[in-house]
Amino acid sequence: MRRGWIRFALTEKRLFRTPSYLLVLLALPLIMLGMRFFSSEEKGMLTIALYAEEPADDLAQEVIEKIVSEEELLYCIVCDSREEAEEMVTGGKADAAWILDADLREKIASAAEGRAILPVARILVREDNVLHQFSREVLAGQLFPEFLYDVYREVVLHDLEIDLTEEELRSIYERRLVDGNLFEGEYLDGEAVGGSDYLLNPLRGLMAVWLVISGFAAVLYHVRDEQRGAFEHLPYLKRDAQALYLMAVVLFNGGIAYYAGCLILQVLTDPFREALRLVLFLFCSAVFCLILGKLLRKTQYVGAMIPAMIILLLTFSPVFFDIKDFWMLQTLLPTYLYLNSVHSSFYAAAMAVYMLAGAAVWGILCAVHARRFPGR
Amino acid sequence: MIRAxxxxxxxxxxxxxAVVLPVSLLLFLCLGLVAALFLTRGPFSENRSRYGIAVVGNIGDSYLGFGIKAVQSLDDSRFVVxxxxxxxDEAEKALRRGEVAAIFVIPDDFLDSVLYGRNDAKITYITGDSQKTIGTLLIDQFARLASELIISSQAAVYGMxxxxxxxxxxxxxxxEISDxxxxxxxxxxxxxTALTEVEELGFSDGEDQVSWYFHTILLFFCFLFGMSSAGVFLLRNPSLPRWMRMRGLSAAAQVLCEYLVYLLLTLLCTMIPLWVLIRILENLKLGIVFPAFYELFPALLPVLLLTSALQFFLYxxxxxxxxxxxxxxxxAAGMGYLSGYFYPPGFFPATLRFxxxxxxxxxxxxxxxxxxxDLPPAGAAVGIIVYAVLSIILSVHIRRxxxxxxGAL
Structure with missing residues (x-):
């Protein structure tokens, strides 16, 4: 046990001999801090240029104010003229322009009178796509409640011929408006879907991939030492133990930097549960990298394989998007299991199984290799 | 001496x-697969536009069931959801397999809660995502919009x-009046949605999604290539630079020779697999027009000068x-993220975009x-030269x- 700690400390000393390693570890949480700071600025998945044909129209002003303050997925720029709004779209500075017609309130009231929906706003786009269809719903969603109110007014005043003032009508209507959302979001483990930043969300996945890459780097380091003859005096099983020590140290250091990064990003759920899952993930990454290192065995092969691994990990793990069609391949990737385990004990259990199975496979590979070269 | x-x-x-080239080819094929997946199943793809939602609850022939069928047949949201x-149990399996994006659980008393204006029962939507992805954000927004519609309609009917x-x-x-x-x-x-009218202005100054991601994925490979060629740098004889210096070869000459060879390796391992990939993609007839190889080659050359210089400097x-x-x-990944390789640059706030x-x-x-x-890239060309030259100068300084x-390498 004591020898193990000494070896651990010596490996740490070797790694930290070069200041660049410490700088890289510190860079991760610092970069996350910078991202958190800068991502708090105004932004949106779509940039919308807003313009009201009649700026003095109180409804148009109300709608614009609501859109600017409430729509967190849209970044809105209020323009002074229709031409400015159009130029922003054609020049690529905005994804769409929303132009509210003049006499907005009168037009909606007139449409409600005829119970027929007519266009009262124009959406100018370069090309129509998914996000624009969604944004069309958003704009209609801002205008439609006013239309509904006018329909209600028409029904009461003209169909039912009940004589009321505007204030009385408005008061009865607003008495029935309920605050809050009729929907509530949950993850698979029952935890509520909280507010979070779409720009910061992928960073957790990127950091998880970074951790796995650090495991590969440890394997590469070890394989390079082996190719240079640093372990000529050791039998193969002891060389594998060296690889294990190096892996443990590198992943331990990387895990601390990762946890610090997650704390800064405020993406952790329960800190204790997250720490346990992180430990499982580190073990899974260790066996994953050690197995591949054992199979490839040369610096040039390991190095050549790493970019392909990065692409596989980024594509098939829920970092930027969540594909679930290739589960047989995906369950081999530690990042897939780990990122899905954040809100699912099923995947946490899968990581435990993965760790044990992976350790067994690596042990078998080591034993087979040692048997092929006895006496070393 | 230099020639030797x-x-x-x-x-x-x-x-x-002999190792790096075939692996680069494999890497390009992986990138091609990624591109195809991203374009067909990514959050912004047209094919991905319909989000599957599993509805769980005792709806039967109630008004809610009728309402859902009506939404599916008549509402504009049928093109999206x-x-x-x-x-x-089926819904949870479908969620885990990715066949649906979310589950909407409708409690038994939801309909009564809405009809009687209590609004105390809520529909729970369960997402299979591990975090709030763009898909979850869109469903969240969709749920909010639907909620506002229901509440506004209720206020109109119950007020009356x-x-x-x-x-x-x-x-x-x-x-009779209520019905x-x-x-x-x-x-x-x-x-x-007929309250709004869409006008497509046609394309101008913008770049379509397909070519944007083709370029970014290609560049992602270029920036990752430094890892593929780790053997070139990590297996160097550590004493060689000092030995060569003693034989009259300056640090600058050493660096330039090594950089030139590395650049040639980068060119070989990028252009050949790229040519193969473009041929494969064209033969697959995906209905997408890829840039021709002869157009990409002169565009990529300065980029590879930059990436190889940077990677040389790092090593x-x-x-x-x-x-x-x-x-x-x-x-590759971190800076690529900020530069819009994965999410469009428009997603980022102004400072991060800059x-x-x-x-x-x-x-x-x-x-x-x-x-x-065919847009003038003067500023970008200057940037490439500055980064490349600076990397080489710093490499020479460090070698000296x-x-x-x-010390040793």
Whole structure:
């Protein structure tokens, strides 16, 4: 046990001999801090240029104010003229322009009178796509409640011929408006879907991939030492133990930097549960990298394989998007299991199984290799 | 001396390229697969536009079930969302397999809660995502919009009903008037998006999604190549620079020779697999027009000058193999993220967008896009030259210091 700690400390000393390693570890949480700071600025998945044909129209002003303050997925720029709004779209500075017609309130009231929906706003786009269809719903969603109110007014005043003032009508209507959302979001483990930043969300996945890459780097380091003859005096099983020590140290250091990064990003759920899952993930990454290192065995092969691994990990793990069609391949990737385990004990259990199975496979590979070269 | 050193480097790198070239080809094929997946199943793809939602609850032939069928047939949201009713265990399996994006669980008393205006029962939507992805965000927004529609419609109907009651209208007349209003409102809700009119201006100054991601994925490979060629740098004889210096070969000459050979390796391992990939993609007839190889080649050449110079500098300056790999990952994935390789640059706030454009990844993207799209890339060209030259100068400086201090690579 004591020898193990000494070896651990010596490996740490070797790694930290070069200041660049410490700088890289510190860079991760610092970069996350910078991202958190800068991502708090105004932004949106779509940039919308807003313009009201009649700026003095109180409804148009109300709608614009609501859109600017409430729509967190849209970044809105209020323009002074229709031409400015159009130029922003054609020049690529905005994804769409929303132009509210003049006499907005009168037009909606007139449409409600005829119970027929007519266009009262124009959406100018370069090309129509998914996000624009969604944004069309958003704009209609801002205008439609006013239309509904006018329909209600028409029904009461003209169909039912009940004589009321505007204030009385408005008061009865607003008495029935309920605050809050009729929907509530949950993850698979029952935890509520909280507010979070779409720009910061992928960073957790990127950091998880970074951790796995650090495991590969440890394997590469070890394989390079082996190719240079640093372990000529050791039998193969002891060389594998060296690889294990190096892996443990590198992943331990990387895990601390990762946890610090997650704390800064405020993406952790329960800190204790997250720490346990992180430990499982580190073990899974260790066996994953050690197995591949054992199979490839040369610096040039390991190095050549790493970019392909990065692409596989980024594509098939829920970092930027969540594909679930290739589960047989995906369950081999530690990042897939780990990122899905954040809100699912099923995947946490899968990581435990993965760790044990992976350790067994690596042990078998080591034993087979040692048997092929006895006496070393 | 220079020629002999160059020859030695060529021979050494040629041996390593026997491994690097086939792996680069494999890497390009992986990238092609990624591109195809991203374009067909990513959050912004047209094919991905319909989000499947599993609906769980005792809806049966109730108004809610009728409402869901009506939404599926008549509402504009049918182009974006696909509802499918099923039991909870099937829904959870479908969610785990990715067949649906979310589960909507409708409690038994939801309909009564809405009809009687209590609104105390809520529909729970369960997402299978591990975090709030863009898909979850869109569903969240969709749920909020639907909620506002329901609440506004309720306020209109119940406000009217309150007045009917206060004016002593009840029984058959009350029901007839209420039903008439429900039907009218249902029809109006279905056509709500007609309040807006879409006008497509056609394309100008913008770049379509397909070519954007083709360029970014290509550049992502270029920035990752430093890892593929780790054998070139990590297996160097550590004493060689000092030995060559003693034989009269300066640090600058050493660096330039090694850089030239590395650049040739990069060109070989990028252009050949790229040509193969474009041929494969064209033969697959995906209905997408890819840039021709002869258009990409002159555009990529300066970019590869930049990436190879940067990678050379990283390997020269960072002695720890672990740290150099992690830095390469920061360079490719981290900076690539900020420069819009994964999410469109428009997603980022102005400051991050500006930073992203100045990074090597941003400069490379601006240049590549500019040349392929026939837009003047002068600023980007200057950026490429500055980064490349600076990297080489710093590499020479570090090599001199290493030799002078008696250190090894």
């Amino acid at each position: 050193y160059l020859n030695a480097q060529f021979k050494r790198t040629a041996k390593l390229s 696909d509802f499918d009713t099923m039991p909870m 009903q309150d007045l009917l009651i206060s004016h002593h209208t009840d029984g058959t007349a009350f029901r 008439k209003m429900y039907l009218e409102l249902a029809g109006l809700v279905m056509t709500r 020269e300056s960072v002695k720890s193999p672990v740290a150099v790999f992690l830095l390469q990952f920061f360079l 930073i992203g454009q100045l990074l090597p990844t941003g400069v490379a993207l601006s240049y590549l896009r500019g040349v392929v799209e 210091r290493t030799i002078a201090m008696g």
